[in-house]
Amino acid sequence: MSEYISSDDLDTWECAACGTSLVIGKVMISYLGSAYPVDLLKCPSCGLVLIPEELAMGKMLEVEKSLEDK
């Protein structure tokens, strides 16, 4: 289990729909039937998960490219 949260994010993000501050929560990232637990910021009310831009455009993009099939 791991986490991907910066202290800045923890203080600044709230859920637009619920108006609730995001909290650290366990999220399962799944790929082709395998699921991997990670800690991300999520809304305690509706479960909406924040994927920070740095993560989406960094590691996730790199993964997508490296796993790209023909």
Next chain:
Amino acid sequence: MTSESEQILSTTESVCPECLAKIPARRVAVNHDIYLEKTCPEHGVFRTVIWRGEPAFTSWIRPKTPAFPANPFTAVDRGCPYDCGLCPEHRQHTCHVLLEVTQRCDLLCPICYASSGKQNTPDPSLETIAKWYQRILDSGGPFNIQLSGGEPALRDDLPEIISLGRSQGFSFFQINTNGIRLANDPAYLKALKDAGLSTVFLQFDGANDEIHQKLRGKPLMVSKQRAIENCVDLDIGVILVPTLIPGVNSQDIGNIIRYALQYAPTVRGVHFQPVSYFGRYFDYHGDESRLTIPEIIRALEEQTDGLIQIEAFRPSGCENALCSFHANFVILSDNKLLPLTQHQAKTSCCCQPEDGAQGAALSRNFIARQWIAPKPDLQLPITQTQSLGEWDTVLERARTHSFYISGMAFQDAWNLDLERLRDCCIHIMSPDGYLIPFCAYNLTSQSGRTLYRNTHQKTT
């Protein structure tokens, strides 16, 4: 006529194995097996198995929009398969171009699509090869280059041939080799690497000498192993390439995979080629001597004790679905294989075509990325920068320990399907500078006559 238990699935075109005349053909299902059936007005009925069992023939589809040649070298005259060059009606761009840089060979294998080793054909000069590279660029390249033959490593100037290609704008070079010289001459292998060799496509028919003796006429295990070890030392990626013949090495598929994994990640994967009846090996003895794609996929699961599952294999987004299968894996630290691919079985009624040109580009990039040795800088653990825990572990292994299994079913005069041929992305450069789809170039009639090989001799 078909009996009540048979069903005609679809129609296509083929050639008569006797006279190579174009004739109508149909794909006929008999229980779970599929046959290509055709009738030549002069030479009678021919029926050849093209698919046996699961995964089902009807699920193995991946339609693409046609990607016509950017600059066809021939016009449509007599129609497919007689106008190759490529002609304007060819439906897929080039992924790989095979350059046959010599017809000499230090083996005289009973099976050889190129019929190499016997001819006294002089090697093409560097000047001729420079013209070939230019023709590829003129056709819309650069594309991936496979240096083939004959045995290309018999040429002392192979490093210069690679350097020449580099200077003309090509970036991916694989050598299609029996490995004998790479085993015995590490300085030569080093020179190839320094010139820009990307990967070694190593003929590897089995994990024991009895198989090599039968297929190649010599015990070759020691030289195969030494060639691989030299590639380990020099950090050059290797793909093992078995030619599969029923009853000769079809029972050794699992052993080949296990052998490959011993040398991973230097050995990047295994590429199976079920035997086809062309070149020197055109004497076809019926369906018992034929191995189809689903049989290889099932054998991969059956012979690896659950290490590999059938569901991981899928058709290509580049060539015709019926020509190949492949799966990508990550070798985990406990030596299990985590599949990164999954076949979504579809039926023809609800499958949208993919972009054919994009499929060819993806395939070229995939090969250029996955068949080379992992770059040393990728072996730095990425968990040190951003932690996603177990997921990170998988990602790191994907960068350093990916493993690839694929297979390509070439076509011969018996099972040739012109729809598949028009979708071909593996093209051979003829001596006179034309791009001929692999299975058209090697097509050989029952009496040994060819349409293209040995008929396009004049150099440009």
